[in-house]
Amino acid sequence: MSSSGASRLDAKIPSGPLAEKWDKHEMDNGLVAPANRRKFSVIVVGTGLAGGGAAATLGELGYNVLNFCIQDTPRRAHSVAAQGGINASKNYQYDGDSVDRLFYDTVKGGDYRSREANVYRLSQLSMDIIDQSVAQGVPFAREYGGTLANRSFGGVQVSRTFYARGQTGQQLLLGVYSALSRQVAAGTVKMFPRHEMLDLVVVDGKARGIICRDLTTGELKRYQADAVVLATGGYSPVFYLSTNAVNCNATALWRAHRRGAWFANPCYTQIHPTAVPQMGDYQSKLTLMSESLRNDGRVWVPKKAGDTRRPNDIPEAERDYYLERRYPAFGNLVPRDIAARAAKVECDAGKSAYMSSQSVYLDFNEAIGRLGRDVVADRYGNLFAMYEEILNDNPYETPMMIYPAPHYTMGGLWVDYNLQSTIEGLFVAGEANFSDHGANRLGASALMQGCADGYFVVPRVVANYLAKGGLGEASTDHDAFQEAESSVRGRYDSLLKINGSRTVRDIHWELGRTMWDAVGMARNKGGLDDAITKIGALRDEFWQNLKVPGEGDDMNKQLEMAGRLADYLELGELMARDALAREESCGGHFREEHKTEEGEAKRDDDNFMHVAAWEFKGDGQTAERHVEELSYENIQVKTRSYK
Amino acid sequence: MSQSMTINLKIWRQASGAADGGFVAYTVENVLPEMSFLEMLDLLNEQLALKGEAAVEFDSDCREGICGTCGLVIKGTAHGPHAATTTCEVRMRHFHDGETITVEPFRAKPFPILKDLVVDRTAFDRIQQKGGFITANVGSAPDGNAVPIPKTDADKAMDAASCIGCGACVAACPNASASLFVSAKISQLSYLPQGQVERGRRALAMVTQMDAEEFGDCSNHGECEAVCPKEVSIENIARMRREFIKGAFGK
Numbered sequence: 001m002s003s004s005g006a007s008r009l010d011a012k013i014p015s016g017p018l019a020e021k022w023d024k025h026e027m028d029n030g031l032v033a034p035a036n037r038r039k040f041s042v043i044v045v046g047t048g049l050a051g052g053g054a055a056a057t058l059g060e061l062g063y064n065v066l067n068f069c070i071q072d073t074p075r076r077a078h079s080v081a082a083q084g085g086i087n088a089s090k091n092y093q094y095d096g097d098s099v100d101r102l103f104y105d106t107v108k109g110g111d112y113r114s115r116e117a118n119v120y121r122l123s124q125l126s127m128d129i130i131d132q133s134v135a136q137g138v139p140f141a142r143e144y145g146g147t148l149a150n151r152s153f154g155g156v157q158v159s160r161t162f163y164a165r166g167q168t169g170q171q172l173l174l175g176v177y178s179a180l181s182r183q184v185a186a187g188t189v190k191m192f193p194r195h196e197m198l199d200l201v202v203v204d205g206k207a208r209g210i211i212c213r214d215l216t217t218g219e220l221k222r223y224q225a226d227a228v229v230l231a232t233g234g235y236s237p238v239f240y241l242s243t244n245a246v247n248c249n250a251t252a253l254w255r256a257h258r259r260g261a262w263f264a265n266p267c268y269t270q271i272h273p274t275a276v277p278q279m280g281d282y283q284s285k286l287t288l289m290s291e292s293l294r295n296d297g298r299v300w301v302p303k304k305a306g307d308t309r310r311p312n313d314i315p316e317a318e319r320d321y322y323l324e325r326r327y328p329a330f331g332n333l334v335p336r337d338i339a340a341r342a343a344k345v346e347c348d349a350g351k352s353a354y355m356s357s358q359s360v361y362l363d364f365n366e367a368i369g370r371l372g373r374d375v376v377a378d379r380y381g382n383l384f385a386m387y388e389e390i391l392n393d394n395p396y397e398t399p400m401m402i403y404p405a406p407h408y409t410m411g412g413l414w415v416d417y418n419l420q421s422t423i424e425g426l427f428v429a430g431e432a433n434f435s436d437h438g439a440n441r442l443g444a445s446a447l448m449q450g451c452a453d454g455y456f457v458v459p460r461v462v463a464n465y466l467a468k469g470g471l472g473e474a475s476t477d478h479d480a481f482q483e484a485e486s487s488v489r490g491r492y493d494s495l496l497k498i499n500g501s502r503t504v505r506d507i508h509w510e511l512g513r514t515m516w517d518a519v520g521m522a523r524n525k526g527g528l529d530d531a532i533t534k535i536g537a538l539r540d541e542f543w544q545n546l547k548v549p550g551e552g553d554d555m556n557k558q559l560e561m562a563g564r565l566a567d568y569l570e571l572g573e574l575m576a577r578d579a580l581a582r583e584e585s586c587g588g589h590f591r592e593e594h595k596t597e598e599g600e601a602k603r604d605d606d607n608f609m610h611v612a613a614w615e616f617k618g619d620g621q622t623a624e625r626h627v628e629e630l631s632y633e634n635i636q637v638k639t640r641s642y643k
Numbered sequence: 644m645s646q647s648m649t650i651n652l653k654i655w656r657q658a659s660g661a662a663d664g665g666f667v668a669y670t671v672e673n674v675l676p677e678m679s680f681l682e683m684l685d686l687l688n689e690q691l692a693l694k695g696e697a698a699v700e701f702d703s704d705c706r707e708g709i710c711g712t713c714g715l716v717i718k719g720t721a722h723g724p725h726a727a728t729t730t731c732e733v734r735m736r737h738f739h740d741g742e743t744i745t746v747e748p749f750r751a752k753p754f755p756i757l758k759d760l761v762v763d764r765t766a767f768d769r770i771q772q773k774g775g776f777i778t779a780n781v782g783s784a785p786d787g788n789a790v791p792i793p794k795t796d797a798d799k800a801m802d803a804a805s806c807i808g809c810g811a812c813v814a815a816c817p818n819a820s821a822s823l824f825v826s827a828k829i830s831q832l833s834y835l836p837q838g839q840v841e842r843g844r845r846a847l848a849m850v851t852q853m854d855a856e857e858f859g860d861c862s863n864h865g866e867c868e869a870v871c872p873k874e875v876s877i878e879n880i881a882r883m884r885r886e887f888i889k890g891a892f893g894k
Contacts, residue, residue, distance in 0.1 A: 056781075057781045060780045060781060071704065071710075071712065072702060072712065072763070072764060072765070073764065073765065073767065073768050073808065074768075075711070075768075075808055076704060076705075076710045076711060076712050076808075078704075078705070078710075080705065080709055080710050080711075081705045081707065081709050081710065090787070092788060128784070130787040131784035131785065131786055131787045132779070132781055132784045133787075134784065134787040134790075134837070135777065135779035135783070135784035135785070135837055136776070136777050136779050136837075137776075137777045137800070137831065137832050137835050137837050137838055139797050139798075139800040139801040139804050139831065139835065140787075140797070141797070141801075142791075142792055142793070142794045142797040142798075143794065144793075144794045145791060146791025146792050146793050146794070147788050147791060148787055148788055164801060164804075165801060165805075167709065167805060170709055170805075170807070171801075171804060174804065177771070178771070178775055178776035178777070179776060179779075179781075181768065181771045181772040181775055181776055182772070182776045182778065184768075184772050185772040185773065191768075193765065193768075216757055216758075245704040245705040245706065245710060246703065246704060246705075246706055247704050279677055280675065280677060280678075282675060282677075282678050282682050282685075282686065283682065284679070284681065284682050284685055284706060285706045285707070287706075287707045288707070385727075386707065386708065386732070389728060389732055389734065390734070392734075392736065455781045456781070459781070499695075501693070503689050503692045503693065504692075505685065505689060506689075547692055547693065547695070548692075549691065549692045549695055549696055549697050549698060550697040550698060551697075554659075554758070555700055555757060555758045555761065556697075556698075556700075557698065557700060558688070558692060558698050
């Protein structure tokens with residue numbers, strides 16, 4: 001079932017030493033002269049750090065940019081929700097950090113399943129992001145002397161995380177939004193809020209436009225450009241309950257996939273160890289408690305299985321601080337995949353917090369004793385308040401209860417070093433692509449990748465693409481636009497006509513359960529086979545028995561959600577197939593058949609040190625798996641250990 | 644599991660901006676105290692969908708109080724009766740079994756209703772475009788530590804920058820003034836050394852656009868600060884006034 005697909009999966013990594021690749025590539029890239037830039041137009045879908053950053057920067061450079069988002073304003077893209085921070089290899093703390101070390105930590109953190117050259121570039125650009133954000137007025141935390149403050153995040157032994165209280169994503173995004181606002185005023189960026197991309201238009205093998213639904217009126221619209229950039233985020237809501245915003249969706253990616261963009265490593269998902277536990281089936285989302293809490297919080301469960309005493313009634317000697325016990329070198333700050341899996345192991349053994357069999361404690365008692373309540377409140381006050389509002393429980397007095405939750409997707413559309421997908425002229429940035437985090441992303445690296453792609457990489461690689469020329473006319477009257485619009489219209493008309501008896505939420509909930517049980521923190525062949533069958537049946541059920549009230553030519557959020565769920569029902573199956581084909585454990589992908597005696601992930605580098613990229617073969621056909629081999633020339637591939 | 648409640652709702656329904664609107668009564672059963680207010684509305688929409696009735700449209704996204712998308716007037720108060728929370732953070736345990744709750748959109752002339760509880764807040768974007776930024780093209784930034792910023796200034800900038808642009812301040816203000824929103828951005832950038840170059844121009848341009856959008860004047864009621872989910876201080880408005888005057892007469 002695998003084929004090399006080598007011709008299509010050429011990563012186009014520049015030659016030369018690792019540290020010089022990006023600079024050399026910059027020199028080799030073509031340029032578009034300032035006076036010619038306004039003759040080119042670029043569609044950017046998404047206004048988060050990657051999309052908004054790319055749109056603003058392309059605008060600054062003088063290109064015509066059409067920027068789309070589903071939110072009512074670009075300032076609400078889901079980057080806004082990132083709490084803890086952004087990594088950069090500044091070494092302001094003089095604790096041994098460097099570009100090389102951030103590179104090393106990221107490749108190791110990703111369990112040797114990311115592309116060396118991409119990660120090195122990310123590590124190099126990380127410093128420029130901090131400078132750019134400060135220049136824009138992002139109010140990062142400061143020391144009393146006026147210099148930038150840092151904190152630690154999981155999986156590393158240096159302090160390289162820059163932060164703005166617990167709202168780092170919001171502040172970076174407002175930086176992007178301000179840059180974008182300036183370009184809108186300057187006329188280089190035209191903004192289309194409340195517009196959802198529902199298809200990609202490919203003309204003569206090149207991405208030349210998109211079909212959007214105006215979410216206020218329901219009208220379908222065609223937009224044409226010389227290149228298309230997708231920066232539409234990840235697909236965690238395939239699990240229904242996740243830490244993502246309720247409107248996060250895979251539709252733009254999935255529609256592009258169906259038009260020829262291969263989907264890489266769809267099964268690589270990040271289950272974040274510290275979210276507020278699930279409480280009931282009425283819930284619409286799970287709330288994240290930032291990883292930064294593990295700087296001072298200690299994770300534990302009762303030593304005795306089935307112990308239902310309240311946490312403050314359990315004496316110190318009867319508590320198991322299992323992360324500190326199992327991973328003395330990194331303690332509570334092990335990477336996310338490891339912390340999440342460790343929580344599951346304890347809960348599976350019957351050891352949990354009292355509230356539910358799927359919860360563990362995150363305890364600040366020691367930190368409050370050591371630092372005082374005021375310092376703890378200064379660091380984490382907003383998170384404690386959020387927690388208290390949800391659970392009606394005061395974390396200053398009793399330990400928090402937490403449990404892992406779907407949070408981020410490392411998989412995404414396959415891209416080469418130039419962030420170009422397998423469709424010419426279609427670039428993919430941020431969480432939407434697959435390239436930088438391998439099988440597990442380290443904390444505070446999502447904001448880093450979004451900003452690096454948006455501000456620095458996309459503007460340069462898109463310029464190079466445009467400079468090559470050869471783009472013919474492609475007006476919105478072209479047959480390809482006609483066909484794409486008709487196909488979208490047919491699809492949304494069908495959704496409204498089913499008139500069955502199950503709601504979008506009901507079916508989405510069922511998909512989420514199946515995904516969480518079989519394609520969540522632990523996977524095995526039997527469960528995955530079963531999930532593929534169940535998802536197929538649920539997809540049939542969806543198209544026969546869905547109930548969507550309201551009209552198509554009107555604001556109709558139930559219809560929007562139905563369209564997104566239809567795509568999740570296809571993507572979910574691909575995730576299960578990808579997990580099934582990857583007969584190893586690596587990072588967030590844990591196959592129960594492949595583990596060490598100590599229960600850690602066991603990689604198979606001989607057979608799986610590659611990217612799996614899936615090609616869409618048509619409705620009712622199984623997607624075809626291709627591979628891009630990964631090679632590590634600058635880093636020694638080891639068994640990952642945080643002990 | 645805690646006791647479930649029956650909640651009576653009076654919800655503003657309006658087919659479009661041009662149509663007439665009015666309150667419609669609904670009853671939602673099996674509401675749990677742990678539910679968020681929006682999960683209770685999800686439940687209502689589930690019940691409506693199964694009956695084939697069009698859902699009550701409302702905006703929401705992150706559902707954890709940071710994106711600023713949601714915004715309802717609950718029992719007469721923007722973002723509900725609980726201080727320092729957004730609509731999505733309101734929990735049903737703050738209401739009692741059998742209670743009747745009115746639910747309205749954020750009402751203000753510059754926030755036209757699009758449908759039901761959904762309003763158009765793009766006026767905020769247009770104000771921002773007039774000067775809510777520091778002109779710093781990618782490629783031109785000096786090292787992040789090149790200019791020290793005193794912690795107290797950085798903290799004040801952050802306090803102002805925590806505004807989520809939800810528009811509750813406008814909805815709560817008897818004059819529908821956007822002063823708290825606009826002043827938060829002007830203040831943030833005025834505290835930072837990077838923001839000094841464009842300081843006067845920024846205040847003039849943003850305030851002028853606020854007036855052009857037909858937001859009302861601030862007359863110091865303080866309702867904005869009371870409903871602000873991020874507790875942005877009304878002191879920012881005083882600062883905005885000084886910035887405006889400096890911008891107008893400074894040179």
